[in-house]
Amino acid sequence: MMDPTYQKYLDESRHKKTRTSEFLGQLKDMDKKRVLQELYQAHNEVFKEVDCLACANCCKTSPPLVVKSDINRIARFLGLTPREFTRRYVMEDVNGEWSFNAVPCWFLADDNHCRIYEVRPEACRRYPHTDEEDFVRRRSLNLANTLICPAAYRITLLLQNRLTLLP
Ligand code: SF4
Numbered sequence: 707m708m709d710p711t712y713q714k715y716l717d718e719s720r721h722k723k724t725r726t727s728e729f730l731g732q733l734k735d736m737d738k739k740r741v742l743q744e745l746y747q748a749h750n751e752v753f754k755e756v757d758c759l760a761c762a763n764c765c766k767t768s769p770p771l772v773v774k775s776d777i778n779r780i781a782r783f784l785g786l787t788p789r790e791f792t793r794r795y796v797m798e799d800v801n802g803e804w805s806f807n808a809v810p811c812w813f814l815a816d817d818n819h820c821r822i823y824e825v826r827p828e829a830c831r832r833y834p835h836t837d838e839e840d841f842v843r844r845r846s847l848n849l850a851n852t853l854i855c856p857a858a859y860r861i862t863l864l865l866q867n868r869l870t871l872l873p
């Protein structure tokens with residue numbers, strides 16, 4: 707069960723989707739240094755407050771991409787061969803990329819802990835990508851993340867307020 711406050715953020719995010727999309731599209735034309743400075747600041751502030759264990763919405767709704775090094779590492783951790791691990795847990799999508807083959811994730815425990823946390827896919831470790839330089843160019847991915855991840859929505863909103871409302 708998701709914390710009701712986080713659900714409220716996601717509801718708000720859905721309502722503001724068009725405005726958020728417009729804002730995200732404007733980032734590439736803004737001063738990159740300032741955008742990244744405000745982005746990293748907002749990321750740190752929001753993730754100081756957000757408790758991912760009271761959410762886990764990414765793990766419940768969005769299968770992470772996995773690459774060969776993820777498969778090898780997790781398979782070793784679980785005592786499986788990479789081939790057996792892939793057969794059980796991985797699928798290839800239409801773009802030829804690999805991801806886990808089920809949501810909620812196979813490795814998500816009832817209390818929202820990740821059973822393979824130490825060796826989780828790189829994509830899980832980096833999610834929701836709000837402390838990465840490429841953020842300014844990933845409009846559609848960022849928009850999708852604001853609809854899944856309450857933290858991504860809060861970070862984007864803070865960024866929007868600071869870049870468009872403040873001098
Ligand atoms: S591997 Fe862990 S962090 Fe990644 S989606 Fe599954 S439960 Fe979540």
Ligand code: SF4
Pocket residue numbers: 756757758759761762763764765833834854855856857858
């Ligand atoms: S990264 Fe976002 S969607 Fe995933 S658990 Fe944390 S707040 Fe929720």
